[in-house]
Amino acid sequence: MDPQTAIDLFNAAVRARCPRDRQASYTERQTAIAYVAKTQPELHKSYLAATNPGARAERLIQEKYV
Numbered sequence: 001m002d003p004q005t006a007i008d009l010f011n012a013a014v015r016a017r018c019p020r021d022r023q024a025s026y027t028e029r030q031t032a033i034a035y036v037a038k039t040q041p042e043l044h045k046s047y048l049a050a051t052n053p054g055a056r057a058e059r060l061i062q063e064k065y066v
Contacts, residue, residue, distance in 0.1 A: 003050035010047035041065060
């Protein structure tokens with residue numbers, strides 16, 4: 001997946017879980033991120049890889065999603 005596409009899709013999924021009538025609080029945003037990461041692990045993995053370039057980050061991501 002294209003890195004920018006992964007970032008855009010993940011952010012859209014998080015926004016979909018946040019309140020639409022006001023800005024989400026820190027806790028609400030963190031809850032939305034955790035929900036998306038748990039329910040869409042491949043998208044989360046792609047997002048992490050896109051936002052954390054480098055061999056060390058790639059190794060840590062692979063270890064998390066074994």
